[in-house]
């Protein structure tokens with residue numbers, strides 16, 4: 001009990017004595033957590049969005065000739081032979097027309113002049129979900145183009161590809177800011193603790209003479225590092241949360257955020273970021289303590 | 296209270312200890328010495344004779360070049376870091392150069408010695424008051440150590456060494472800056488610790504006034520070599536040569 005009281009008291013004393021110094025790493029930790037979490041938040045949301053988009057991928061093969069009922073099983077077999085497919089839907093001219101007019105509802109009058117044959121027949125191919133890979137999808141659409149009477153294949157993969165590039169780019173940014181976070185935390189924390197140790201050199205020397213145990217000397221410094229990790233990352237995450245809230249409230253309604261159904265980190269992930277920061281800062285303080293305190 | 300040397304196990308034992316500071320300063324040469332539990336030992340000698348070095352060897356601030364040193368039965372050359380730390384908590388040392396923290400108050404300086412043993416604030420407070428009263432420093436409790444006179448700093452250093460009621464107290468030149476009245480207070484503190492607490496006390500000094508009339512053992516260092524003090528009172532001759 002007395003031990004704990006001492007450790008806490010000493011930590012408080014250190015913080016008070018060198019108040020200017022711990023404020024600096026606190027700010028650094030806060031900013032690096034904010035930066036990292038910001039990109040990470042966008043990244044996780046992008047991932048979820050692309051997973052959802054991948055769900056409704058379908059390849060539409062427009063044909064220049066109606067597929068007869070006898071041709072269907074052959075075509076279907078050919079497609080299934082190429083790759084795993086969830087379902088295949090044949091859409092005839094009249095079906096396509098019926099769909100469109102259902103969609104247009106009250107304005108379907110404009111179709112009257114065009115006649116029921118103006119839309120091409122098509123085959124809708126729904127690949128299995130594990131075919132999310134973009135290169136596989138483009139291979140698939142190239143194959144579909146070789147089917148008899150295929151005029152055009154629409155896959156929406158161009159757009160998906162751009163989205164994929166962006167997600168990849170974001171992954172790099174996340175990794176970079178993550179490494180920055182690791183470096184800045186361990187370095188800054190160990191650097192400031194080194195300053196604390198140096199400013200307390202005289203005291204540490206006398207503690208050594210008085211027989212202070214290693215724990216007595218080291219734990220307050222370790223605790224200081226842990227607290228910097230905890231406080232810094234809490235502040236960073238809180239700042240990000242408020243930023244998120246602000247943006248969400250400003251841009252509510254249809255738009256980017258709606259489209260992606262932008263959400264904040266789940267509690268587990270928030271906890272993991274917090275924990276990682278604490279561990280990093282503790283490791284940083286361990287470095288300086290090991291190097292600069294002679295017992 | 297001198298003990299019967301032949302039956303007790305010594306608290307401190309030095310066997311043929313030599314300390315040479317690099318490159319070739321022989322500070323202590325082939326010293327063998329036993330210090331018994333409950334004893335008060337005066338260590339005299341001229342400046343540069345090796346008194347401080349001997350004290351530093353006993354609390355393991357220095358390691359001997361040759362020879363064996365045991366404290367409470369433990370060989371200091373085979374002692375772990377934790378072992379040294381535990382030992383230092385039980386040995387009070389009043390350094391010749393005081394080693395106080397000038398920016399901290401008298402109270403904080405003395406309390407430090409007790410805080411490392413995790414004593415409670417209440418116990419520390421009471422003990423510090425007691426020691427300050429014994430050394431006539433009560434009104435200096437909240438002054439910074441750096442603002443005190445040399446003589447006051449010397450007594451603070453002693454109070455810190457005595458704070459934990461150490462089983463061994465090493466006092467290096469404890470009265471160098473003190474007037475006779477203050478010297479008397481220090482002698483009384485030693486006597487108090489020795490009688491009430493059973494502390495073993497080693498006093499390095501070249502102030503004859505504090506050992507002239509003593510009934511305790513007086514040893515002399517001469518160029519690093521130890522011998523019994525030549526000018527002993529009749530009382531000492533009676534005690535040690537009978």
Ligand SMILES: Nc1ncnc2c1ncn2[C@@H]1O[C@H](COP(=O)(O)OP(=O)(O)OP(=O)(O)O)[C@@H](O)[C@H]1O
Pocket residue numbers: 316317320321322340341342343344345346347348349391501
């Ligand atoms: N750290 C050191 N490095 C080198 N030589 C030292 C060191 N400390 C002491 N000496 C030398 O060792 C010898 C003994 O010194 P020591 O301090 O033990 O003497 P002392 O008896 O305490 O003297 P005083 O009465 O002046 O305090 C001296 O010649 C001194 O110069």
Ligand SMILES: [Mg+2]
Pocket residue numbers: 346347348391467468
């Ligand atoms: Mg000396």
